[in-house]
Amino acid sequence: MRIYILVFLVAALLGALLVECGRDFYKILGVSRSATRHQIKKAYRALAMIHHPDRSSDPDSEEKFHDIGAAYEVLNDKEKRKIYDERGEEGLSGNRHGGGDVFSSFFGGFGFGFGGGQRQGHHETPRGADVLLEVLVTLEELYNGEFVEFLRSKPVYQETSGTRKCRCTSKMVTRQLGPGQFQMFPEEVCDSCPNKRLVTEERNLEFEIEPGMSNGQQYRFNGEGEPHIDGDPGDFIVQIQTNKHVIFERKEHDLYTNISITLRDALTGFKMNLTHLDGHKVSVVKDTVTAHGDIITILNEGMPFYDHYTRRGNLYITFEVEFPVKTFSPTEAENIVTLLGQNSEQSAYNGL
Numbered sequence: 001m002r003i004y005i006l007v008f009l010v011a012a013l014l015g016a017l018l019v020e021c022g023r024d025f026y027k028i029l030g031v032s033r034s035a036t037r038h039q040i041k042k043a044y045r046a047l048a049m050i051h052h053p054d055r056s057s058d059p060d061s062e063e064k065f066h067d068i069g070a071a072y073e074v075l076n077d078k079e080k081r082k083i084y085d086e087r088g089e090e091g092l093s094g095n096r097h098g099g100g101d102v103f104s105s106f107f108g109g110f111g112f113g114f115g116g117g118q119r120q121g122h123h124e125t126p127r128g129a130d131v132l133l134e135v136l137v138t139l140e141e142l143y144n145g146e147f148v149e150f151l152r153s154k155p156v157y158q159e160t161s162g163t164r165k166c167r168c169t170s171k172m173v174t175r176q177l178g179p180g181q182f183q184m185f186p187e188e189v190c191d192s193c194p195n196k197r198l199v200t201e202e203r204n205l206e207f208e209i210e211p212g213m214s215n216g217q218q219y220r221f222n223g224e225g226e227p228h229i230d231g232d233p234g235d236f237i238v239q240i241q242t243n244k245h246v247i248f249e250r251k252e253h254d255l256y257t258n259i260s261i262t263l264r265d266a267l268t269g270f271k272m273n274l275t276h277l278d279g280h281k282v283s284v285v286k287d288t289v290t291a292h293g294d295i296i297t298i299l300n301e302g303m304p305f306y307d308h309y310t311r312r313g314n315l316y317i318t319f320e321v322e323f324p325v326k327t328f329s330p331t332e333a334e335n336i337v338t339l340l341g342q343n344s345e346q347s348a349y350n351g352l
């Protein structure tokens with residue numbers, strides 16, 4: 001009897017060890033097992049920037065970068081993540097996961113774009129055209145951050161059989177027509193290059209709307225633009241276009257809104273909750289008289305700063321007072337006069 005139990009225990013232990021052999025993708029990305037896809041993308045993008053071998057001096061960066069890419073590839077895919085959660089890395093049919101292509105879906109095929117830095121050392125190389133795409137985003141997305149995925153059908157040149165003329169230049173040549181008689185004329189001189197044909201490649205690109213980005217801000221995917229037969233492809237540029245919001249208006253880091261209140265609330269005070277762009281409630285309390293056009297400032301309830309996530313602008317609320325639409329009886333009018341204690345006074349002024 002005892003022996004059997006022991007054998008069973010050993011098998012269970014071995015099983016546990018086998019699962020342990022796979023990498024812990026959640027730990028690698030520093031996210032919890034219940035992380036949303038948004039959190040996973042965010043973690044990947046931030047870590048890939050730190051550990052990219054071109055940017056990191058850490059000798060282990062290559063391996064770390066590879067692990068991060070593998071973790072992202074699995075956890076970002078619903079099916080793969082399910083298998084991984086159930087059976088660990090071993091369950092994923094022994095596929096080795098790379099991460100190079102995953103990286104370029106965020107940053108473009110030529111490495112880091114970082115929103116518009118010039119590529120160096122390419123002055124002589126001809127480039128294909130840039131492609132600009134305007135993306136409509138909501139104020140909520142600019143407040144909270146969001147990921148936008150798109151599929152780009154990208155034309156690329158592929159080598160094919162045969163040759164073609166390339167790198168053509170014009171050269172002046174001289175021809176002797178007779179004694180002492182010369183003619184000069186331009187002649188095209190070309191190299192011979194392998195033939196190329198255009199094919200269409202489908203590329204998944206992922207764009208992060210980062211909190212606090214401004215209207216018109218651009219993000220550049222290097223090398224994802226139009227191809228050039230003798231040079232590098234251009235860039236694919238995403239430009240943010242903000243949709244109008246029904247409640248808030250944005251000016252740089254500040255938000256503006258109008259609230260209409262009744263004359264009763266304007267005179268006696270009120271409490272209300274204003275729903276912000278991420279759903280949190282902003283409490284607006286007045287216990288003094290509010291005049292039509294009064295503005296209150298609520299500090300740090302504006303937009304997040306793009307380069308400083310923890311800092312925020314302010315929220316400005318302008319009040320509009322709605323007057324009652326009714327005629328007061330002489331007694332009611334007298335009561336109001338007594339209550340307000342104001343004199344009957346009018347004055348005309350130049351309102352310009």
Ligand SMILES: *[C@@H]1O[C@H](CO)[C@@H](O)[C@H](O)[C@H]1NC(C)=O
Binds near residue numbers: 247248256
């Ligand atoms: C508030 O009202 C003013 C005047 O009607 C208008 O010009 C402004 O656009 C409004 N602001 C918002 C955020 O709706």
Ligand SMILES: *[C@@H]1O[C@H](CO)[C@@H](O)[C@H](O)[C@H]1NC(C)=O
Binds near residue numbers: 272273
């Ligand atoms: C505002 O929200 C708070 C917390 O959710 C709640 O306790 C309060 O009653 C709300 N006030 C109003 C005026 O709705």
